[in-house]
Amino acid sequence: MSSTVETHPGPGTELAPTEEAAPSLGARVRQRLETLGAITVMTGKVFSRAVRPPYDWGALVYHTESLGVRSMPIALLTSTFAGLVISLQFGFFLARFGVQYTVGRVVVLTLFRELAPVLTALTVGARIGSGMAAELGAMTVTEQVDAIRALGADPLRKLVVPRVLACLLVMPTLTVLADVIGLVAGALVVNAQYGITFDMFFKGALDTVVMMDFASGVLKGAVFGVIIGLVGCFKGLTVEGGTEGVGRATTQTVAITSVSVCLADFFITKLTLYF
Secondary structure (H helix, E strand, O other): OOOOOOOOOOOOOOOOOOOOOOOOHHHHHHHHHHHHHHHHHHHHHHHHHHOOOOOOHHHHHHHHHHHHHHHHHHHHHHHHHHHHHHHHHHHHHHHOOOOHHHHHHHHHHHHHHHHHHHHHHHHHHHHHHHHHHHHHHHHHHOOHHHHHHHOOOOHHHHHHHHHHHHHHHHHHHHHHHHHHHHHHHHHHHHHHHHOOOHHHHHHHHHHHOOHHHHHHHHHHHHHHHHHHHHHHHHHHHOOOOHHHHHHHHHHHHHHHHHHHHHHHHHHHHHHHOOO
């Protein structure tokens, strides 16, 4: 006669929990589309509230100072080394053809159209976006945002609109500053390395650049500022999972803004290249 022996977990042993299945590709795509749709809806609401009074000028000035003035050291350092590197590189290659005196023309176009707005957005934007995501995320997980709603106030008008408008003002301003500092740094290094006078460098730059070269960089800075502000605020207001979720939100903000800046740069360049 055969007997069946049943086994039971002994004391102190636990059954391994069943692992959750990873979401399918379709579910991930649907989630990304839902997130994109939510950001689009929030964008419309933010700008509709931004153009209607009352205007919180005090909050706008505060966030402009905290996001812009405190980001100036990063912007200055980035633009300085950008001007130094591209001037050295272009001066070296142009010297092979005996036309190193034209380096100012190449540097000014590269800085104004591409490097100044993009590098400023990637470096300063990482600081601004992650800071907003962390600040609003902390308010979300501690239910301060819910308290604002309970008091009858609009979280978008109170928390998001001033930050987005501040980014819209700050990024073009820092881009112009990066243009100037990058050109000065480039003129200094080619003067020391190749003996090109400041007069020759800046004369070549001013003879080449047109208003659209300068305006396209400023336009990119404004668009990048809006992207950084919207993504940072959205990730902060949609935090889930407590303080751990705040950390994920800040990391995702840096990644999303970097990719979005690069994508936006391509399309804006395509639109403004022939103007």
